[in-house]
Amino acid sequence: xxxxxxxxxxxxxxxxxxxxxxxxxxxxxALARAGAGVVLNDLNPDRAESVxxxxxxxxxxxxxxxxxxxxxxxAANLIERARDGFGRISLLVxxxxxxxxxxxxxxxxxxxxxxxxEVNLTGAFFCTQLMARVMAEEGGGVILLLxxxxxxxxxxxxxxxxxxxxxxxxxxxxxxxxxxxxHALCIAAPVDLDEVAGSALALCEREQGDADWxxxxxxGPIPR
Numbered sequence: 001x002x003x004x005x006x007x008x009x010x011x012x013x014x015x016x017x018x019x020x021x022x023x024x025x026x027x028x029x030a031l032a033r034a035g036a037g038v039v040l041n042d043l044n045p046d047r048a049e050s051v052x053x054x055x056x057x058x059x060x061x062x063x064x065x066x067x068x069x070x071x072x073x074x075a076a077n078l079i080e081r082a083r084d085g086f087g088r089i090s091l092l093v094x095x096x097x098x099x100x101x102x103x104x105x106x107x108x109x110x111x112x113x114x115x116x117x118e119v120n121l122t123g124a125f126f127c128t129q130l131m132a133r134v135m136a137e138e139g140g141g142v143i144l145l146l147x148x149x150x151x152x153x154x155x156x157x158x159x160x161x162x163x164x165x166x167x168x169x170x171x172x173x174x175x176x177x178x179x180x181x182x183h184a185l186c187i188a189a190p191v192d193l194d195e196v197a198g199s200a201l202a203l204c205e206r207e208q209g210d211a212d213w214x215x216x217x218x219x220g221p222i223p224r
Contacts, residue, residue: 007201010035013086014204015078017069017127018095020047023146023187023196027093030197031204032060036091039082040064043096061086069096069123076130083134090141091204092131094124097146097160100153113156120160124167128182132175140179142204143171149188149216165214186216 007030014031018024020042032038032055040055042048045066055062063085067074082089098119101112128143135141147164168184175182183203187196199217 007034007205009091009201009205012091012204013037013039013082013089014091014093015039015041015082015089015127015131016093016095017041017078017123018097018146019051020044021095021097022193024093024095025051026193026197027095027200028062029054029058030201031091031093032058032062034201034205036204037061037086038063039078039085039089041069041078041096042066043068069094069127070118072126072130075123075126078127079130079134088138089131089134090138092127092141092143093146093200093204094127094144095146096123096127097148100157102153105155108154108156112154116154116156117160117163120157121163121167124164128167128171132171132178132180135180136175136178141181143175143180143182144200144203145182145184147184147186149186168214184214186214188216191217 009031014036016024016028016038019028019040028038028040028051038055040048040051040062048064048066052062052064065078065081067078069075124145131143145164145168147161165184168182172182185200195217199215
């Protein structure tokens with residue numbers, strides 16, 4: 001779904017969580033090239049700053065806001081700092097998460113289960129809910145959840161990824177009356193990063209219109 005013309009997001013502002021990862025970085029750079037101000041969140045401050053520096057070097061506007069979005073208070077602080085820096089935030093791209101453990105079900109302990117669900121799903125819930133409350137008061141927006149597909153490696157990661165898709169679908173239904181579009185961008189490796197970024201831009205570019213909650217990039221069939 002990459003746009004056939006250059007995206008124009010001038011005057012818009014976006015939060016990207018997991019901005020230091022492969023997909024988050026590619027999308028953040030693309031948003032900045034399209035003219036958006038970008039707030040960069042990552043658990044690792046150095047990774048967030050690296051993306052901010054890259055955007056600044058190309059003439060874009062960005063703010064690094066490292067933190068742990070699985071902590072509700074830190075997620076709320078991220079949104080507050082973003083609004084202080086750029087005013088209205090009309091775009092949220094949530095890509096924060098952790099990779100799979102590659103551990104079989106019979107060896108997966110409770111701590112691993114809880115940690116992976118928290119990192120890969122609870123943070124998305126916090127960011128979606130908190131940002132949607134702000135967007136509903138300010139005329140709408142777009143929330144984009146990145147959902148990795150393919151071999152999950154363990155039951156907790158598989159459950160979290162399925163939960164992300166379910167969260168996007170339910171949020172899309174509930175938030176549509178508030179002019180908030182919610183999408184799951186399902187990414188199946190191998191995938192070209194330009195395709196990921198282009199698809200994300202196409203979804204972010206308009207605040208109203210296409211109500212399809214799921215878009216997929218990469219190889220292989222969509223899991224059902």
